[in-house]
Amino acid sequence: MGTLATGRSTVLLLPGQGSQHLRMAAGLFGTEPVFTAAMDEVFTALGTEGDRLREDWLSERPAVELDHVTRSQPLLFAVDHALGQLVLSWGVRPGAVLGHSIGELAGAVLAGVFALPDAVALVRERIRLLGDGPPGGMLAVAAAPEEVEPFLGGDVVIGAYNAPRQTVLAGPDPALEKVHAALLEADFTCRRVPSLSPFHSPALAPAVEGSADLIAALPVRPSRITLHSCYTALPLSPDEVTDPEYWAAQPVAPVRFWPALDALLTDCDAVLVEAGPGQGLAQLARRHPSVRAGRSAVVPLLPARPGPPERDRASVAAAREALIGLGVAPQPTAG
Template sequence: MAGELLEEGDRAFAGEKARQRDVEELAHRLAVLGSDPPGMLKGLRLFLEGVPDRSWASGRAAYADSPVAWCFGGHGGQWAGMGSDLVDSIPAGAETLARIDSLFRAESGFGLVQMLREARERPVDDLAVVQPLIFAVQVAIARTLLTHGLRPDLVVGYSMGEIAAAHVAGALTLSDAVRVMYHRSRLLAATPAGGRMLVARGDTATTERACAESAGAVSIAALSSPGESVLTGDADALRRLVERWEPEGLRCRWVRIDAASHSPAVEGVLDELRGCLRDVRPRAPRLRWVSTVDPDPAVAPWADPCYWARNLREPVRFAPVVAALLDEGVRMFVEIGPHPVLRVPLQGNIRAAGTDHAKVVVTGRRGMGERSALLRAVAELYCHGVTGADRRVLLDLRAGPGAT
C-alpha cells in the first residue's frame, strides 16, 4: 500500500512538473516583426540564430504585476525626420499633433506641424522650437499608446519632459501644457550666451567637488544616476573640466544645447516665466506623477504655482526618484520620446540597485519611423507580459493608414 501511494505520488509529481513546464513554455514569448512574409522569415531566422535585431523581440511574460512607469526625457533626443509617421500615418498621433499645432500657433504665431515637416530635411537648432517639437512628439506617442489601451501606473519627467508627463497624468490641460512649454523654451533661449551643458560619467563626488571649486561658474544640472551627472554653466569653464577629466578616464559628452539650463544663468527670466504662467491652473492628476524637482511624496507638485520656474532653475533629481521607484517594486520603465535619452541613466540606476530583472523599453529611435518604433516597443511589452500590450495592439498599429 505504501509503495502504491509512493508510486502514485511520483506520477502526480511528474504530472505537476510537466504541467508547470508547459505553463513555463507558454510564459516565454516571441514577436517577429516584418512588412511581408520574407521579412518575417528573416526575423525568425535571426532569432533562431541568436542574432540581436530589431525585427524580433522575446522575453518571459513575468511583468503583469509590475507597476509601469512612463518616463519623459529632456532635451537631446531630436533628429531630422522625427514625427513624420505621427503626422502622416498614425491617426491618434496626427490628431494630437494637429491640436498641439493649433494651440501653439495661438501662443507663438507659428505652427509645429510645418516645422516637423521642414525638419525632415535638416535638424532644427533653434532652442525655442526644438523643445516644443520634442514635447509634441512625446505627447503624440503617449496619446497613441493610450488610444490603443496601454496605460502607465505612474509618470516621471526629466527637465522639460515634466511638462508632457504632467499633461499625461492629467495635472495640466493640453492648452496649459503648450503654454508652459512655449514660454519655458522661449525664455530659456533668451538667457545670456556662453552657456553649455555637459554629461559627465564617472565618480559623482568628483563632479560635485569641481562645481564647488568653480566659484559658481559650473553647477549640477541633473543627477541622472549614481554614475552620471549633467553639469551646466559657463562653456569655457566646462571645456577646461573636459580637458582635465578625460585623461583621467572620466567620460564626458556635450549636450546639444547652447544654454545653461538649471543654473544661475536662468534666474533673470524666472519672474517673466511666472508672470506668463499666472493663468495656468494645474489640477490634481488622475495618474500618479512623481516630481523630479521635489521627490518628496508628501509634496503635491501640481499645487505649487511656482513649480515650472523651479523646474527650469533647480537640478533634476532623477536618480533618487528612480531609486525610490525600484524600492517600491517598479520593474518596467517605458521611455516616451523620439529617441532614448533616459535609457542609459535608467539602466545605471537599475544596476546600482542590484536589480537584475527590471526592464527599459523605448518608444522612439533615431532614423526609425514612429510606426516601426512603436511596433517594436509594444512587441517588447507583449513579450514581457505587460497588461494591455497584446497581439490586437500590434495588429492595429500594423494595419493603420500608410502601413507597408
Template sequence: MPKRHVVVLLPGQGAQYPGMCVDLYRGDSLFAALLDDVLDRFHDGRRIRTDWLATSHPADIHRTTRSQPLLFALDYALSRRAQEAGVSADEYLGHSIGEFAAAALAGTITLDDAVRVLDARIPLLADTPAGGMLAVALAAEAATPYLGDGVEIAAVNGPRQLMLAGPADPLDRVAKALTDDEVTWRPVRATSPFHSSVLGRAVTASLPLFSALPLQPPNIPITSAYTGRALDPRTAMDPAFWAGQPAAPVLFAHALEDLLGRTPEPLFVEAGPGQTLSTLVRAHAQVRAARHPVIPLSSGRSRVRDDETHLARAFGTVRELLSPVHTSVHGSE
C-alpha cells in the first residue's frame, strides 16, 4: 500500500464562530504558545485576543477586522501544533485566507511579512461597501439568473455548492429570488462581499505591499483554490496573485478534483476552526468511494466541545493511519 499523503486543509472566511478553539487555547499550553506567537505580531493582537476570549460580551467575530486575523492565526497555529505532534503536511489546500496561511507555513512568505501585510490589508477590506455572502445549493451554470448588479460567484465548493457575494441590497434581492424559486440557501458569516470585484479597490491598494516582499516558491506543495491546481513557482512568486485573492473566486472544488486525480492515498487533516472543509471533502464521490480518511482537528461548533480530547484522538487516528502496519483504508472521524 502506498504511503499516505497528508493533505492539510486550512479553512477560511465563513468558518469562524464564537468560542472557536477557545477551550483548546485554555487547555493546551503548546497550542496557546503557538497562537500567542502569531497574535502578538499583529499591531492590534492583544485586543484581538481579548475579544476572541471574551465570554460575557463577545465582540462580533464575523467582522472583517476580527475574522481575518483570527482565521489566519488559528490555521497557522493549529498546523504548527500538528507538526509538533508528528503530523506534518505533504501538501496544503486552503480556502480563502486559509491559502494565505498555507503560504506562510510553506515558506512562500515569512510569518512576519504575512502579518505585516494583513495588518495593512485588513482595514482596506473592512472599508469596502457593506455586503455579504450566501451559500447556495446550485450548480455554477444554473446561477446565471441570480448574478449581476454586483452579485457574483464567490466560490465553487462542490457540484451544487456555491457561494455568492455582493453589495448588501442586491444580495438581499438575490436571497428573496432564491427563496421564491425554492432554492436552498443560507447566509455566510461575513460582513464584506469577499471574493467579488467589490473588493477590487482594496486589492489595488494592497498590491504595493506584496510587491515589496521577497516571495519564494513553497517548500511544501500547495494546491491552490484560486488556480484549481498545484501552485507553480512562478505564480507563487507573483505579488499580484496574492494581492488579488480577496477579490478572486475560490475554486475549491476544482482544486480538490485536481489533487485527487494525482494523489492515490490522500489523508486529509483539517487544521483550523470547525469542520467546514472536512464536510466538503467527505461529500466528494471519489473520497466516499475510496473511503479516504478525513480528520478534523477541531471538534467544531455543533457538538459538546472537548477540544483537548478531540485533538488527542485526532492525532492518535492520524498516527495510526500513517503507521506502516496499518492496512485499513478508513479512518474518518
C-alpha cells in the first residue's frame, strides 16, 4: 500500500446505499470542471435515462424519489466516482479504496478494474433486476450485532456491520416493520435507512441471479489501487478482483464496514478521505481507536447535512486545504 512521508496511507472512503439525499453534491456541478465532466460521463453512458437522472438529481422536487433503486444506485455511483476523480485531480495518490455497498463498484472504476461504460452497464442491469425484487428496507440500530440477533426472523438479517454498536438490519416488509416494532418495545434506538429495497439481504437473491454472466462478459483488469473489501473485510486478492461471482453477490451480501476498516487501520495508519454524499463513513471512522488516538485522520469532502450550493463548494475547498496540510495533496500551481 502506498504511504506518505508521514508513514500514513491515503484511503478513499466511498459511501453507499442510504447516504443519498436531494441535490447531493449538486453545488459542485458546473463549478468544479473535473466533477462536472465525470458526472456528465455517467449520464451520457446511461443514454436517455441519463437525462432524466440528471434532472431528478438537480431538482428540489424530483419526478422519482431518490430513495428508489432507479435513482439511489446510479446517483450514488456517479457522485462517488466524480468526487473520487476530483480528489485524484488534486494530485492525491490513494494507497487503498474502501467502498460501502455501491461505493465499492465506484472504487473499482477509480482503481481501473472496470472501464466506466462497463460499470455503468452493470449498474443499469442491477437496477433492472432489483426492480423485480420485493419491497423492503433497512433499519439502523444503535446496538451490537449480538444484541439484535434474538430479534431477527422473517427474512430479516444483519445487512451491515458499520461499527461496534451500529448495526443495520435488512429485509422485506412487513417483516422488517415487525422487527422494528419489537426493537422499539425493547428500548433500542432505531431509524429507517433511506431505502425502498432490502439491500444486503437474501430477499434480493432471486433478483440478482444470472448477473454474474453479464460481469463475466466485461473486460476486468488488475487493480491499480488496493481494494479493501467491505464483504470479505480484507484486501481483495487478484483472483477476487476478477471474479464475476464476487461482484454479482454485492447487493445480497452483508457489508462488513467496521471489520474492513479495523483490518485496514491495523495494517497501517491512514488519512481517510470520504468522497461521497454526507459524512456517514467519516462519523463511523472517527470512532476507531486509531483516529481517536490521532494516528489516523479523517477528511470528509462534503457537509454532514444537505445545504445550499455554496456549502458544498466551501466544504470541498476546506477539505483540499486539509489534505494539503496533511501532506496528502500538493499545493496547487498558480494559473
